[in-house]
Amino acid sequence: MPAKPASDALKRFTVLDLTRVRAGPTCVRQLADWGANVIKIELPEAMESGNGLGGARHGPDFLNLHRNKRAMTLNLKESKGVDLLKRLVRKADVIVENYRPEVKERLGIDYDVLSKENPALVYASISGFGQDGPYAKRPGFDQIAQGMGGVMSITGLPGQGPVRAGIPIADLCAGLFAAQGIMIALLEREVSGKGQWIDTSLLQAQLFMLDFQAARWLVDGDVPQQAGNNHPTSIPTGVFRTKDGYINLGVAGQVIWKRFCDLVGREDLRDHPDYSDAEARSKNRDALNKEIESFIKTETSSYWVELLNKNGVPSGPIYSIDQAFEDPQVKHLEMAKKVKGHARGDIDLVGQPVRLSRTPSGMSLPPPDYGEHTNEVLDELGLSDAEIKELREANII
Numbered sequence: 503m504p505a506k507p508a509s510d511a512l513k514r515f516t517v518l519d520l521t522r523v524r525a526g527p528t529c530v531r532q533l534a535d536w537g538a539n540v541i542k543i544e545l546p547e548a549m550e551s552g553n554g555l556g557g558a559r560h561g562p563d564f565l566n567l568h569r570n571k572r573a574m575t576l577n578l579k580e581s582k583g584v585d586l587l588k589r590l591v592r593k594a595d596v597i598v599e600n601y602r603p604e605v606k607e608r609l610g611i612d613y614d615v616l617s618k619e620n621p622a623l624v625y626a627s628i629s630g631f632g633q634d635g636p637y638a639k640r641p642g643f644d645q646i647a648q649g650m651g652g653v654m655s656i657t658g659l660p661g662q663g664p665v666r667a668g669i670p671i672a673d674l675c676a677g678l679f680a681a682q683g684i685m686i687a688l689l690e691r692e693v694s695g696k697g698q699w700i701d702t703s704l705l706q707a708q709l710f711m712l713d714f715q716a717a718r719w720l721v722d723g724d725v726p727q728q729a730g731n732n733h734p735t736s737i738p739t740g741v742f743r744t745k746d747g748y749i750n751l752g753v754a755g756q757v758i759w760k761r762f763c764d765l766v767g768r769e770d771l772r773d774h775p776d777y778s779d780a781e782a783r784s785k786n787r788d789a790l791n792k793e794i795e796s797f798i799k800t801e802t803s804s805y806w807v808e809l810l811n812k813n814g815v816p817s818g819p820i821y822s823i824d825q826a827f828e829d830p831q832v833k834h835l836e837m838a839k840k841v842k843g844h845a846r847g848d849i850d851l852v853g854q855p856v857r858l859s860r861t862p863s864g865m866s867l868p869p870p871d872y873g874e875h876t877n878e879v880l881d882e883l884g885l886s887d888a889e890i891k892e893l894r895e896a897n898i899i
Contacts, residue, residue, distance in 0.1 A: 508570040509537035511861035515688065517596040518543060518587075519571065520611075524644070524670055525628045525704060526600035527567040528677025533596070533684065534570035535854050535863040541590070541879055542573040546897060547872040549577065560844075565869045566851045569841055573870035574879045575899050578609050582898045587611060589883055591619045596684055600628040603638050613699040620697070624687040626680050627701040642704050647672035651708025656715055659730040676707035732791070737783040741820065742795050744803040751794070751806075752816035756780065762815045766797060844868035873899070 507513040512533060519530040519542040534540040544550070557563045577583040591597060597616065599606060606612045606627075613625040627633060630642015648654050648666050658665030683700040691697060709716065715734070718724040726734060733739035736754040753762045756779065763772035771777050771793060776786040783790055798806060803819055810817035821829065827838055839853035842865075854863040876899050880890050893899045 506866035507537040507539065508535050508864040508866040509858075509861050511536040511858065511863075513537040513539065515539065515595040516541070516593060517598065518590055518594050520597065520599040520601070521628070522600065524567065524673040525642075525676040525680070526598055528674055529626065529628065529680040529684070530571070530598050531567055531569070532678065532681035532854075535865075537861070537863075538596075540571040541875070542568065542571045542870060543576050543578075543587070543590075544573060544872065546575040546577055546899065548897070550872075559869075559871070560846055565844070565846075565849060568869040569851055569865055570867045571870055572867065572875035572879065573873060574876035575873040577898050578611060580896075580898055582893070582896065584610055586880075586893070586898065588616065588619045590879075591616050591623060593883070594620065594623065595688065596624045596626065598626045598628070598680065598684070602641065603627075603629060603633045617697060617699070622691060622695065623697040624684055624691065625697065625699045626684050626687075627699070628676050628680050629701065629703045631705050632703045633701050637705075644670040644673040644704060647704035647708045651705055652712055652716070653708060656712075656726045656728055656734075658728050660728045662728060662730075665728075671711060672704040672708040675711050676702050676704045679707050679710070732787060735784075737780065737787050738790055738794055740791065742791070742798045744798055744806060745801055747803045748820045749798070749803050749806050750818050750820060751798075751810070754816070758815055759783070761813065762810075765810070765813050765815060768793075768797070839865045841865040841868050845871070 515533070516539045517530060517533050519526070519540055521527050521530060530540055530542075576586060578587060599611075601609075613627075616625060617623050629638070630647065631637035631640055645666050648671065649664065651672060653671065654664035654666055657667055679702045680700070683702060687698050687700055715726045718726055731741035733752075733754075736752070739752045739754060740750070741748050742751050753759050760772055763769055771790070775782065777783050777790050807817050807819055819825075826832060832838075837853045837855070838850040840848055840850050842848045845868075849868075851865065853865075856863075877890055880893075880899070885893075890899070
């Protein structure tokens with residue numbers, strides 16, 4: 503076990519992390535932040551081909567993804583390396599990998615093989631398009647999944663052409679869903695005593711995240727289009743220019759619409775036949791937005807945010823990322839968490855968005871350097887100093 507698990511919640515579980523880039527590390531980070539004993543397994547540094555996707559090891563992206571993990575090196579291209587992984591598997595609860603489907607079979611570390619070593623093993627796979635099917639062997643990449651999953655067709659201004667989301671939403675959601683699947687499998691294991699193979703993909707995650715936009719097509723045959731900053735069904739909801747910037751305004755439903763009009767002294771809009779109900783407001787959205795902006799722009803963003811929220815009309819500022827982390831509510835929620843002891847000194851990373859009253863998540867271990875804990879992990883596995891030295895000389899670790 504790590505000397506300082508990040509939480510008591512999952513500290514009884516050991517997780518082997520064979521993932522790279524983003525979707526897989528996102529999954530494992532969820533388990534690590536809640537105290538799981540995570541062992542990140544990488545190729546020996548001499549065998550790595552540079553930083554690759556995800557950036558430099560001491561860069562912000564890598565640091566944020568790999569906190570609360572220990573790291574060891576292991577050459578899985580050699581049979582001795584695979585044998586050592588099997589020894590680790592026998593004592594592990596979970597293994598997470600995001601190889602292309604055929605790669606793990608070629609290495610001899612697929613579910614069928616490793617579950618024989620440990621029938622209670624929960625084996626999680628994350629891929630671009632799934633473990634089988636016509637696209638199973640294609641390399642996966644977030645933006646490809648965004649395009650194939652439909653989100654780029656509904657993001658951006660009308661007529662602008664496809665626009666990617668500003669975050670790698672397919673990667674991130676695939677990782678989160680994989681972590682959820684692992685937790686479900688661990689809960690089920692308490693009843694059956696058996697592990698199982700779970701898998702998800704970037705494409706599946708992206709399609710699921712379409713949510714009501716997908717349901718519009720599946721249920722009503724309605725193909726959603728780009729709506730820019732306007733909400734596709736709740737009107738008026740969108741971005742409005744103020745005297746000194748922009749705000750988001752969310753006038754959802756008839757009650758809030760009437761409340762908004764009365765608050766700003768525009769009963770003429772409330773009662774106008776072009777805007778009197780949701781259907782009319784949808785049909786005349788552009789004209790209504792112009793009417794609203796004509797008076798919104800006469801006052802500052804802070805004026806409107808305070809006035810509207812105080813009177814039960816949802817509104818909020820539109821921040822740059824630095825401004826977002828300076829907001830008093832964000833500070834209160836402690837979404838920037840400090841981790842100590844890294845080569846770069848004390849650093850702030852993004853905290854978990856869920857709070858547990860008795861077993862909160864934490865930041866107990868800084869992101870590891872290459873092979874930082876190799877000897878420690880192998881010592882826990884029962885290898886002698888001489889055996890570890892022999893493995894290192896053979897480039898197995």
